[in-house]
Amino acid sequence: MSGNEPIQEAIDLLQELGLQEYEARCFVALNQLPTGTAKEIHETSEVPRTRVYDAIRVLESKGLVEVQHSSPQVYRAVSIDEATQTLSKQYTDRIDTLKGTV
Numbered sequence: 001m002s003g004n005e006p007i008q009e010a011i012d013l014l015q016e017l018g019l020q021e022y023e024a025r026c027f028v029a030l031n032q033l034p035t036g037t038a039k040e041i042h043e044t045s046e047v048p049r050t051r052v053y054d055a056i057r058v059l060e061s062k063g064l065v066e067v068q069h070s071s072p073q074v075y076r077a078v079s080i081d082e083a084t085q086t087l088s089k090q091y092t093d094r095i096d097t098l099k100g101t102v
Contacts, residue, residue, distance in 0.1 A: 017087050022047045022055040027064055030077035037072045062086065 007028055014024035022045075029045035030036055038056070042049040056075055059065035063086045068074040077083070 014087075017091065020055070020058070022051050023058050026052055026055040027059055027077055027083070030065060030075060031080065035068070035074050035076045037074055039072075041075065062090070 010028050011021070011024040014027060015021060019027065025045040025047050026041050029041050029047075032044055033040060036044070038049055038052045041047065041052050041056070045052070047055060056065055056067070059077075060067055064078055064083050066076045066078065068076070078086070
């Protein structure tokens with residue numbers, strides 16, 4: 001992924017929206033692949049393979065990745081439209097919570 005400015009910008013923006021670096025890298029990698037195994041995500045994202053599993057687990061819990069429970073497991077990112085709606089709702093919910101506490 002190194003050397004590609006649009007990809008790095010996407011990673012940076014996802015981090016600003018609350019994802020950790022490895023989560024953002026895995027999500028962007030899955031958007032470059034139709035589907036991917038942990039090995040393929042590792043090769044595309046440059047995230048250590050052992051950390052891909054943790055990042056994917058978090059992305060799945062946030063509704064950004066779908067997991068096909070096969071052997072090996074196969075992962076697919078939700079569409080960019082769905083991801084932006086999900087992240088936007090999470091951000092809006094946090095702002096509303098903040099308004100209610102202050």
